[in-house]
Amino acid sequence: MSKNPLTRWSVRGGVALIYLYLLAPILITVIISFSADNILRFPPTGWSFKWYATLFANRDFMGAFQVSLIVAGGAALLAAAVAIPAALAIARGRFRGKAAVESFFLAPLLVPAIVVGLGLLLVFSPMGLKGTYQGLILANAGLVIPYVIRTTLLSLTTMDARCEEAAQTLGARPWAVFRTVTLPLIFPGVLSGVVLAFLLAFDEAVVSLFLVSSRVRTLPIAMFDYVQTRTDPQLAAVSTLLIAFSLIIVVVIERIMGLRRVLH
Numbered sequence: 001m002s003k004n005p006l007t008r009w010s011v012r013g014g015v016a017l018i019y020l021y022l023l024a025p026i027l028i029t030v031i032i033s034f035s036a037d038n039i040l041r042f043p044p045t046g047w048s049f050k051w052y053a054t055l056f057a058n059r060d061f062m063g064a065f066q067v068s069l070i071v072a073g074g075a076a077l078l079a080a081a082v083a084i085p086a087a088l089a090i091a092r093g094r095f096r097g098k099a100a101v102e103s104f105f106l107a108p109l110l111v112p113a114i115v116v117g118l119g120l121l122l123v124f125s126p127m128g129l130k131g132t133y134q135g136l137i138l139a140n141a142g143l144v145i146p147y148v149i150r151t152t153l154l155s156l157t158t159m160d161a162r163c164e165e166a167a168q169t170l171g172a173r174p175w176a177v178f179r180t181v182t183l184p185l186i187f188p189g190v191l192s193g194v195v196l197a198f199l200l201a202f203d204e205a206v207v208s209l210f211l212v213s214s215r216v217r218t219l220p221i222a223m224f225d226y227v228q229t230r231t232d233p234q235l236a237a238v239s240t241l242l243i244a245f246s247l248i249i250v251v252v253i254e255r256i257m258g259l260r261r262v263l264h
Helices: 005-033 050-056 059-092 098-109 113-127 133-158 162-169 174-203 206-211 219-229 234-263
Strands: none
Touching: 005 234, 050 234, 059 098, 059 133, 059 174, 059 219, 098 133, 113 133, 113 206, 133 174, 133 206, 162 174, 174 234, 206 219, 219 234
């Protein structure tokens, strides 16, 4: 960076403006969540925690939050169960069509979500999976598998393969090599992918819109339905809690990874 103070402060000011532009909607949402008004208004005319109290008493939002937790957790675990073996096969395997296999697993990234949602609706409806936990978990798992595969592949391609070769030379069976050598080494990538998959599945709205029912409805869909008839700051309170929820998950995972690095 230039030693000229004016240039240095200009760059810093530009970066600050960019961050402000990106974070402004979040900051405004957080501020409105503490509004005492009965409608969405910025700036608020008064301050109150009443919308948080109303939110926790709202059975629709609390039930939808529970559904989203179950669906996101199930989708993340299912994605990991599929993505880890697939990534191992792509990174370590030697077979024809390996590029085609990788493209197949990454295809959901290229298809518009609304097209995926409509296709899943046509497939799941005759099977009785529409409006069920199983259908939502399967749909969201298919959407987030590419992310787990990418982070796992990155860990597999950057790790020292000689560790696996050493274990094999000492007579370890393939499962033992994976469990005691490969998995611990790629664990950061796997964990990052699973956490990302959980957050993306939790936030998924487009595909879920085609598959939910009145009994099984995720939180983004509940918020979408709510805003059709009401415009009060309760939505801002929900959004603020979701932001805090995501930040807590990221911080906890970062602490876990830091503790793991210290222990090793």
